[in-house]
Amino acid sequence: MRIAIIGAGRIGGGIARQLGAAGHELMLSFSREPAKLAELAGQLGARAGTGSPAEAAGFGEVVVISVPWSTLPQALEQAGPLAGKIVIDTTNQFGGPPLPPAGQTAAVFNAARMPGARYTKSFNTLTSAFQAETAGRTGDQRVVQWLCGDDAGAKQVVAGLIEDAGFAPADLGGTAGCAVMEAPRRPGAVYGEEYRAADAAPVIEAVRAGRPIPPAPSYA
Numbered sequence: 569m570r571i572a573i574i575g576a577g578r579i580g581g582g583i584a585r586q587l588g589a590a591g592h593e594l595m596l597s598f599s600r601e602p603a604k605l606a607e608l609a610g611q612l613g614a615r616a617g618t619g620s621p622a623e624a625a626g627f628g629e630v631v632v633i634s635v636p637w638s639t640l641p642q643a644l645e646q647a648g649p650l651a652g653k654i655v656i657d658t659t660n661q662f663g664g665p666p667l668p669p670a671g672q673t674a675a676v677f678n679a680a681r682m683p684g685a686r687y688t689k690s691f692n693t694l695t696s697a698f699q700a701e702t703a704g705r706t707g708d709q710r711v712v713q714w715l716c717g718d719d720a721g722a723k724q725v726v727a728g729l730i731e732d733a734g735f736a737p738a739d740l741g742g743t744a745g746c747a748v749m750e751a752p753r754r755p756g757a758v759y760g761e762e763y764r765a766a767d768a769a770p771v772i773e774a775v776r777a778g779r780p781i782p783p784a785p786s787y788a
Contacts, residue, residue, distance in 0.1 A: 633659065699735075
């Protein structure tokens with residue numbers, strides 16, 4: 569697939585490496601350090617290039633938004649309309665306003681900032697270092713990337729990309745019910761915790777039933 573990475577820093581750069589290795593075509597954009605962006609594109613080879621956020625958004629069938637929360641308005645303005653695009657939002661609500669109102673998930677809030685986009689949220693619960701370390705584990709050691717969104721078709725595509733990146737997708741449902749995968753790290757949430765596929769099913773069941781999730785697992 570053609571994938572745009574808007575914000576190829578630690579998380580976005582990791583996604584670029586993982587999906588580039590899986591054979592996807594990439595365009596990287598939106599960096600405070602253009603030389604590092606060009607260096608990463610060079611490392612990824614002929615399937616990667618750089619461009620403006622608007623060029624990247626036009627190129628990508630899937631657009632990964634991976635910028636600091638306070639920078640998101642600028643990134644979206646430069647990207648332009650995302651209507652019809654599958655979006656993967658990796659951002660967490662650390663930083664200045666605008667912030668979601670009390671009781672609203674960051675996913676709902678951000679989806680409204682991208683009108684017409686086929687919005688999903690994923691790759692936001694684990695540090696970039698841990699993602700780089702654990703991508704590509706196999707069997708029952710494979711690490712979960714949580715996923716939410718209101719477009720079933722978009723989530724199916726993103727689930728496939730999560731697998732291509734070396735993780736196990738775990739669909740928590742819609743954007744309104746995904747608070748457990750959003751910052752901050754706290755009891756009763758999956759944010760900041762390692763999960764493997766066998767332990768994801770009880771969490772999904774609890775979230776969809778509106779019950780507290782089981783305690784986070786611990787792995788040797």
